[in-house]
Amino acid sequence: MRQLGLGLAMAAAGLAMALQTANADEELPIGVIAAQSGSFVSAGNTIVGAANLAAQQINDAGGIKVGDKTYKVKLYIRDNRTDVNVTIAAARELVNDIGVKAIWGTETHDFSVSMAKITGPAKVLQFSGNSSLGAVLDDKAVAEDGWLHYAFQSEPQEWQRSGSTAKGVLSLLTPQLKSPPRHSVVFVGNDATGQYLSSHYVKALEAEGQKVDLVQYPPDTTDFSPLLTRIKGMKPDIVHFWYNGDSTLTAFPQALKLGVAPSYFLFGVDPGIYQERSLKADVPVTMSCVPVCWGSSPYPEVKQYFDKYFGLGAAKGPQSSVSLLYYDYFFWYAKALEKVGKIDDPDAVVAELLKSDYKGVVSPVPLVFNKHHQVTFATEVCMVEPNTSDQFKCAVEQPPAAPPPGDNGG
Amino acid sequence: MDIFVQQLVNSLSVASVTILIGIGITLIFGLAGIVNFAHGEFLMVGGMATWFMVGAGMNFFVALVFAGLLVGALGFAAERCLFRFTLNRPMNGFIMSIGLSVILQHAVIRVFNEFQKSITDPVGLVWTIGGVDVTAMRAIVVAITAVIVAITYFGISRSRYGMALRASVSDRDTAELMGIPVRRYVTGVFIYGSLLAGIGGALMISLFPITPFTGSVIIIRGFAVSLIGGLGNVGGAVVGGLVLGLVDGLSAGYGYPEWTDAYSLVVMILILVLRPQGLLGGTLGPKAS
Numbered sequence: 001m002r003q004l005g006l007g008l009a010m011a012a013a014g015l016a017m018a019l020q021t022a023n024a025d026e027e028l029p030i031g032v033i034a035a036q037s038g039s040f041v042s043a044g045n046t047i048v049g050a051a052n053l054a055a056q057q058i059n060d061a062g063g064i065k066v067g068d069k070t071y072k073v074k075l076y077i078r079d080n081r082t083d084v085n086v087t088i089a090a091a092r093e094l095v096n097d098i099g100v101k102a103i104w105g106t107e108t109h110d111f112s113v114s115m116a117k118i119t120g121p122a123k124v125l126q127f128s129g130n131s132s133l134g135a136v137l138d139d140k141a142v143a144e145d146g147w148l149h150y151a152f153q154s155e156p157q158e159w160q161r162s163g164s165t166a167k168g169v170l171s172l173l174t175p176q177l178k179s180p181p182r183h184s185v186v187f188v189g190n191d192a193t194g195q196y197l198s199s200h201y202v203k204a205l206e207a208e209g210q211k212v213d214l215v216q217y218p219p220d221t222t223d224f225s226p227l228l229t230r231i232k233g234m235k236p237d238i239v240h241f242w243y244n245g246d247s248t249l250t251a252f253p254q255a256l257k258l259g260v261a262p263s264y265f266l267f268g269v270d271p272g273i274y275q276e277r278s279l280k281a282d283v284p285v286t287m288s289c290v291p292v293c294w295g296s297s298p299y300p301e302v303k304q305y306f307d308k309y310f311g312l313g314a315a316k317g318p319q320s321s322v323s324l325l326y327y328d329y330f331f332w333y334a335k336a337l338e339k340v341g342k343i344d345d346p347d348a349v350v351a352e353l354l355k356s357d358y359k360g361v362v363s364p365v366p367l368v369f370n371k372h373h374q375v376t377f378a379t380e381v382c383m384v385e386p387n388t389s390d391q392f393k394c395a396v397e398q399p400p401a402a403p404p405p406g407d408n409g410g
Numbered sequence: 411m412d413i414f415v416q417q418l419v420n421s422l423s424v425a426s427v428t429i430l431i432g433i434g435i436t437l438i439f440g441l442a443g444i445v446n447f448a449h450g451e452f453l454m455v456g457g458m459a460t461w462f463m464v465g466a467g468m469n470f471f472v473a474l475v476f477a478g479l480l481v482g483a484l485g486f487a488a489e490r491c492l493f494r495f496t497l498n499r500p501m502n503g504f505i506m507s508i509g510l511s512v513i514l515q516h517a518v519i520r521v522f523n524e525f526q527k528s529i530t531d532p533v534g535l536v537w538t539i540g541g542v543d544v545t546a547m548r549a550i551v552v553a554i555t556a557v558i559v560a561i562t563y564f565g566i567s568r569s570r571y572g573m574a575l576r577a578s579v580s581d582r583d584t585a586e587l588m589g590i591p592v593r594r595y596v597t598g599v600f601i602y603g604s605l606l607a608g609i610g611g612a613l614m615i616s617l618f619p620i621t622p623f624t625g626s627v628i629i630i631r632g633f634a635v636s637l638i639g640g641l642g643n644v645g646g647a648v649v650g651g652l653v654l655g656l657v658d659g660l661s662a663g664y665g666y667p668e669w670t671d672a673y674s675l676v677v678m679i680l681i682l683v684l685r686p687q688g689l690l691g692g693t694l695g696p697k698a699s
Contacts, residue, residue, distance in 0.1 A: 250526070278530065
């Protein structure tokens with residue numbers, strides 16, 4: 001009797017182990033590293049929001065069928081606390097201890113580059129939405145033995161975004177002004193990202209015939225009135241608030257009170273936020289989002305996406321749209337895994353991503369990675385009618401075919 | 411010329427908020443002997459509370475009073491529960507205050523969210539005087555700051571409480587032997603300084619949006635103002651705030667704009683090298699015993 005009991009217990013233990021093994025086989029570990037605290041939290045939370053939504057939708061649809069197995073996405077989310085050292089530690093843990101197959105993040109160029117030095121040697125795929133990665137993604141870096149072979153830039157190259165944005169802004173504002181605009185001032189935060197992004201945008205505006213002055217402000221500035229007064233003295237036709245949506249939302253109302261310019265462009269400010277804050281100007285104001293506006297999108301897929309995204313509890317902020325730099329790539333990665341037929345062949349997955357396309361939410365035309373692992377899609381620019389907070393006219397501008405003169409395209 | 415005068419007007423209103431936080435720090439640091447690095451977060455909490463109350467329909471000026479009282483109460487709790495145990499070890503208090511500042515930032519993110527908050531301009535008027543745009547709310551901020559400075563100055567220099575307080579700073583043991591309840595006075599100063607931070611936060615959100623991280627930026631300027639003027643010296647905080655405001659405004663207008671923060675900090679370093687006691691002189695700050 002005792003032997004029979006022992007046998008039954010062993011059989012039960014064996015069955016439990018077998019079930020556990022089967023369950024473990026069906027888990028696809030994916031890492032997410034993003035700022036959930038610290039000063040980049042408003043951008044970082046959007047990555048987590050997009051990852052949660054994508055994972056939930058993939059799993060609810062039955063998971064990813066790879067070969068004869070079905071995998072459920074298991075997210076391992078790590079808060080980088082807006083600290084590069086914490087980011088590196090999190091990447092090491094996810095890659096070495098947990099063994100994730102891919103990592104989404106981070107929101108910051110420098111951090112993403114640091115992560116790539118860990119993900120690259122471990123052959124872990126990395127999807128980062130930093131347009132500034134264009135400065136390092138070149139032939140050598142993305143080659144099979146290159147340190148960025150497994151890294152993908154999920155945002156268009158900056159000269160493309162800058163080109164389409166400049167064109168969109170000028171085409172919307174020119175009919176609104178008494179004479180065609182000639183003089184633009186680009187107002188941007190003086191940090192690494194601001195310097196990189198504005199260098200391309202200035203060239204893009206110059207290519208459109210603008211005389212451009214660049215005024216940089218110290219990061220974390222809250223009172224912009226002295227700098228705006230200086231800009232007022234330059235008598236610009238358009239002031240372009242570039243790069244940081246939060247800073248722009250602080251500076252723009254101050255500019256209106258000082259009557260700095262006859263027209264404005266607000267980069268990274270969503271029409272939804274403009275409306276929620278009941279902002280109003282007696283002059284024409286344009287705005288664009290990274291990458292697509294949640295407050296006024298021409299695409300029904302985008303509207304549906306944001307309904308679901310906010311439905312999961314994500315906060316509505318100027319940077320909520322950044323989540324769309326990450327969402328589509330979960331499905332594209334899943335599609336590549338299904339095609340390759342195994343999850344442990346990252347080289348084959350990279351090759352599949354480079355030769356495939358994916359029709360996602362962020363773009364009405366399918367996304368394609370170029371040879372430097374970068375995508376291309378259009379930019380949406382909106383204009384709000386003067387003295388209203390909710391009357392928007394939007395246009396979608398395609399990126400230029402080549403970088404403007406003086407822009408090396410990095 | 412219009413642009414120059416505009417820059418001077420801008421500088422005055424910037425200086426007002428800085429003066430307000432500088433006074434709070436100079437009192438708590440210079441007179442109570444507590445290095446509270448979370449003072450900036452107290453200001454942020456005052457601003458967030460104002461945003462919440464105004465959003466709920468309360469008049470801004472009523473919300474300003476409540477924000478001051480709320481942060482005063484927060485100061486009371488912090489002093490009684492935390493800082494009173496570090497009075498003889500200021501460095502412990504300093505480190506504790508850094509921890510408190512992070513806790514307050516993330517408590518606000520948890521209660522609200524991480525995005526910046528703003529309110530509609532409570533007055534909404536812009537006066538154009540001789541080609542210079544003067545925002546009415548900025549003028550009100552300057553006026554409220556002037557009233558608070560006057561009350562604080564006379565309270566410290568002329569009242570019985572202020573004299574006892576200064577005596578406590580000068581010689582704590584003798585003051586205690588003379589029957590001055592020094593501990594209670596320290597608590598009082600901490601509450602008053604915190605109350606000013608709450609009002610400063612309310613005034614700040616009437617001019618600029620704030621985020622949960624606003625405090626960590628403004629605290630540096632607050633300490634700079636109190637050191638430039640002289641620790642514990644209310645008049646010094648006013649002078650320090652005006653100096654920083656003018657340097658900020660004029661350097662942004664006529665210098666390299668991206669170096670705006672550096673100009674004012676260079677001025678602070680120069681003053682502290684040439685006059686370590688601050689422009690108007692003050693206490694030596696907290697002493698370990």
